Amino acid sequence: MKTLREIGEFGLLAHLGVDNGKLPQGWLGPGDDCALIPIGDETLAITADILIEGVHFRLATTSAADLGYKALAASLSDLASMGATPLASTLSIALPFSTDIGWVEDFYSGIKCCADEYRCHLVGGDTSSGDKIFINITALGKLNGENAPLRSGAAAGEDLWVSGTPGESRGGLLLLEGGVESKTPALKTLIKRHTRPTPRVDLGAALAKGHLATSMIDISDGITKDAAHIARRSGVSVEISIDLLPLSAPLMEGAAKLGVKEPRLLVLAGGEDYELLFTANTKHREEVLSLGKLLGVELTRIGRATLKDDKHAVKVTNGVGDIIDLALDGFEHFK
Ligand SMILES: [Mg+2]
Numbered sequence: 001m002k003t004l005r006e007i008g009e010f011g012l013l014a015h016l017g018v019d020n021g022k023l024p025q026g027w028l029g030p031g032d033d034c035a036l037i038p039i040g041d042e043t044l045a046i047t048a049d050i051l052i053e054g055v056h057f058r059l060a061t062t063s064a065a066d067l068g069y070k071a072l073a074a075s076l077s078d079l080a081s082m083g084a085t086p087l088a089s090t091l092s093i094a095l096p097f098s099t100d101i102g103w104v105e106d107f108y109s110g111i112k113c114c115a116d117e118y119r120c121h122l123v124g125g126d127t128s129s130g131d132k133i134f135i136n137i138t139a140l141g142k143l144n145g146e147n148a149p150l151r152s153g154a155a156a157g158e159d160l161w162v163s164g165t166p167g168e169s170r171g172g173l174l175l176l177e178g179g180v181e182s183k184t185p186a187l188k189t190l191i192k193r194h195t196r197p198t199p200r201v202d203l204g205a206a207l208a209k210g211h212l213a214t215s216m217i218d219i220s221d222g223i224t225k226d227a228a229h230i231a232r233r234s235g236v237s238v239e240i241s242i243d244l245l246p247l248s249a250p251l252m253e254g255a256a257k258l259g260v261k262e263p264r265l266l267v268l269a270g271g272e273d274y275e276l277l278f279t280a281n282t283k284h285r286e287e288v289l290s291l292g293k294l295l296g297v298e299l300t301r302i303g304r305a306t307l308k309d310d311k312h313a314v315k316v317t318n319g320v321g322d323i324i325d326l327a328l329d330g331f332e333h334f335k
Pocket of ligand 1: 033077078081217218219220
């Protein structure tokens with residue numbers, strides 16, 4: 001008998017035979033940020049997420065309202081990465097009997113705030129008692145399915161782009177977890193980036209509609225990990241140049257306050273950024289930049305897709321092209 005510990009989360013899906021094989025023509029199943037179901041001229045995008053107390057969040061570092069906001073924002077980010085526009089969501093929640101009703105009201109107000117901001121109507125769900133707080137959000141969006149940039153669409157030679165300023169969320173989390181006094185505007189920004197992330201809904205839809213993004217994913221686990229999903233699904237490798245990474249002033253101030261010597265590590269491996277990572281043809285550089293300007297979102301070219309290199313799905317290189325092994329030498333090469 002095998003346990004989940006032995007085969008892992010992705011191993012479980014493979015074990016159960018969850019794949020696209022038996023779906024109707026034109027449907028997209030597991031493997032991307034959303035499933036896609038064509039209905040008439042439009043396509044429905046569907047994504048589901050679970051958040052469990054103690055696993056995905058700690059009550060000590062999360063307010064109820066922030067948790068509600070972020071739970072929905074994370075799902076809207078999955079819709080964004082498929083180029084889908086939010087339509088509706090459902091919320092199912094299990095709560096211990098000891099839960100303060102005020103906490104639940106605040107949580108709900110946080111979700112409502114995000115739902116109103118992104119015009120994503122809450123249309124139902126379920127409630128139950130449970131040992132811990134357990135939250136499931138299912139979000140639905142719509143798009144023209146032919147436009148959806150999948151993880152599998154990258155080709156060697158294309159540019160790799162990222163939106164916003166990844167790493168700030170991790171900076172905020174470290175400030176919160178360390179109980180660091182965060183009164184300056186910069187440090188407050190980092191905390192807000194962690195507690196109230198901005199799903200790039202308009203950007204995702206525009207990149208998809210304009211056929212600018214050939215592949216796209218939202219950054220939930222950090223740039224390098226999420227870039228690896230694009231690399232594997234597209235049959236390419238991805239090269240990220242450390243010198244091209246965007247470093248924001250708040251991140252630099254936060255890193256100094258936290259004693260983090262290499263803020264670029266936060267940018268690459270931070271997680272929970274809910275920014276978009278995408279590939280685009282090199283001939284579209286100007287168009288991508290003007291789209292960013294139009295929408296007021298910083299877009300940075302941080303690398304490229306290359307022919308598949310069996311040793312590295314994702315390579316991080318320094319200024320002279322040497323590969324930096326993040327895990328082994330923690331950036332020793334360019335210190
Ligand atoms: Mg995602």
